[in-house]
Amino acid sequence: MVIGDVQKDFLLAVEGLTVSFDGFKAVNDLSFYVDENEIRVIIGPNGAGKTTVLDLICGKTEATSGSIKFRGQELTHMTPNQIVLAGVGRKFQTPSIYDDLTVFENLEISYPRGRTVFGALTFKRDAAVRERVEAVAETIFLKDRLHTSAELLSHGQKQWLEIGMLLIQEPALLMLDEPVAGMSVSERVKTAELLHGIIKNHSVLVIEHDMKFVEDIAHKVIVLHQGRILSEGKMDKVKNDPKVIEVYLGH
Ligand SMILES: Nc1ncnc2c1ncn2[C@@H]1O[C@H](COP(=O)(O)OP(=O)(O)OP(=O)(O)O)[C@@H](O)[C@H]1O
Secondary structure, rough: OEEEOEEOOOOEEEEEEEEEOOEEEEEEEEEEOOOOOOOEEEEEEOOOOOOHHHHOOOOOOOOOOEEEOOOOEEOOOOOOHHHHHHHHEEEOOOOOOOOOOEEEHHHHHHOOOOOOOOOOOOHHHHHHHHHHHHHHHHHHOOHHHHEEEEOOOOOOHHHHHHHHHHHHHOOOOEEEEOOOOOOOOHHHHHHHHHHHHHHHEEEEEOOOOHHHHHHOOOOEEEEEEOOOEEEEHHHHHHHHHHHHHHHHHHH
């Protein structure tokens, strides 16, 4: 992509994205670009189209028109599975961890199969998996809970575990739908810390309603309204935008 005279490669380039449900455009000619190592947050009133944008990117919903390029690959023609393999991970609002398994086991079963170079040397693979599980557990603040059954974790710890189950697959882009909903204040602070920690190797696209959390994490914010961008930029600019105050923040 050429902007001015500068050649720029975005991790994610969404252009003219539209989806129509029986003539109703839930997402309407939407364009935005996410950089490598960026935390981008989508905010906006109920029904603005935020979840639908994530559904389109992960292939759950088919676009009516427009383009979603991820590292130059067109995602709109790919299946959800191919999109995961291309490096896009998505966490839904409700955790989908296995309650009767331990933290270790939940992470272990999420480790991508068939990606190892060790082939039949199972013991080497086991060591690599264990090392990776431990590293991810540390990132998600659960290193000392590796052998705890997931059902005994707090709500926040369960959310972190699910983020860990995505991280172990090493997606380049992580999409999170309201990750701090239902969390305590201290868990929210730690989640912000977690996201800042992982962006050295990932970009993150988050839907969120908690404005304090948005301020803590967002490099840039998109305000969505009726399927279109109402405002975009740094949180400081966006939160003082009269249009945003009128349709969203003022309520
Ligand atoms: N599969 C579908 N069929 C028909 N309409 C849909 C479908 N999915 C979403 N919509 C509609 O598209 C609009 C946008 O919904 P969406 O869930 O993306 O909004 P949102 O911004 O995520 O809202 P919230 O903050 O309440 O989660 C809503 O009017 C919704 O009813």
